[in-house]
Amino acid sequence: xxxxxxxxxxxxxFVFLAMGGAIIFHLLFYRINRHVASIMSIIYIIGSIxxxxxNFTMFRAVDWYxxxxxxxx
Amino acid sequence: MYGEISFPGQHDNENxxxxxxxxxxxxxxxxxxxxxxxxxxxxIYILINVATPNLRESxxxxxxxxxxxxxxxxxxxxxxxxxxxxxxxxxxxxxxRIINIEQxxxxxxxxxxxxxxxxxxxxxxxxxxxxxxLDYGNIYVQTAGEIERFTFYEIPNPNFVKNTIVQLQEKExxxxxxxxGKAIRGELN
Numbered sequence: 001x002x003x004x005x006x007x008x009x010x011x012x013x014f015v016f017l018a019m020g021g022a023i024i025f026h027l028l029f030y031r032i033n034r035h036v037a038s039i040m041s042i043i044y045i046i047g048s049i050x051x052x053x054x055n056f057t058m059f060r061a062v063d064w065y066x067x068x069x070x071x072x073x
Numbered sequence: 074m075y076g077e078i079s080f081p082g083q084h085d086n087e088n089x090x091x092x093x094x095x096x097x098x099x100x101x102x103x104x105x106x107x108x109x110x111x112x113x114x115x116x117i118y119i120l121i122n123v124a125t126p127n128l129r130e131s132x133x134x135x136x137x138x139x140x141x142x143x144x145x146x147x148x149x150x151x152x153x154x155x156x157x158x159x160x161x162x163x164x165x166x167x168x169x170r171i172i173n174i175e176q177x178x179x180x181x182x183x184x185x186x187x188x189x190x191x192x193x194x195x196x197x198x199x200x201x202x203x204x205x206x207l208d209y210g211n212i213y214v215q216t217a218g219e220i221e222r223f224t225f226y227e228i229p230n231p232n233f234v235k236n237t238i239v240q241l242q243e244k245e246x247x248x249x250x251x252x253x254g255k256a257i258r259g260e261l262n
Binding site: 012016019020022023026027030032033036040044047048051052054055058059061062063066067070 | 080136149156157161180
C-alpha cells in the first residue's frame, strides 16, 4: 500500500517537475527582457523548492499505514 | 527606452519604437483564476474543520494539509504558465517593421513580421465598457494583397499606437520613394 502511494506521489512530483522544466525553458530560452526573465526564473525556482520541501514534509507526516487501516483499504 | 529588450532576428540599425503586450487588466483577469483557486483551498480547509471538530487530533488532518499543499504546488505552476502566456505574447514596432510574437501554451510559438512599407490600412477598435474606461483594444493592420490581417490583441492605448504606425509607415514610404528617386536619377545621370 505504502509503495503504491509513494509511486503515485512520485508520479505527481514528476509531472510538476516536467511542467517546471518547461516553464524555466520558456523563461530562459525565449527571454525578451533578460532582467525580467532572470528575476522571474529565480522567484520560480526558490518558490518551487520551498513548496516541494514543505510538500514532501507533509507527505512524510501522513500516517499512510494507519490511514489505510482505518479506511479499510 | 527599450534597451533591455531584444528579439530574434533584430537588425543592426533597427530601433524599437513601440513594445506592446496585452493590457495589464487581461493578466489581472487570468490572475483572478489563481486567486480563486487559493481562496477555494482556504475555504475547503475551513469548511472541513467546521464540519469535523476533532479533525486536528485525527490522522486525517495531515492528509488534508498534504492535499492542500499538493494543490498549491500545481497552482504555483498554473500562475507561471498564465504569466508566461501573457509575457511571451508581444508586438514590436520598429522603424522598419512590425513583429508579432505569439505564444500558444507550451511549445507553440508563432513569429510573423510585416514591413512598414507594406502597410495599407490601420484600424483601431475599442469595444466594451471596461476597455473604454481602461483604454485598451485591438488594432488591425491591413497589408497590400493579403487577405489575412495583422492583429494586435487587447493592447493599451490603441489609438496612439495606430497613429504611431501610420506616421512610421508614411515616413518609411517617403524614405523609400526618395531612395528610389535617387537611384533613378543616378541611373539617368
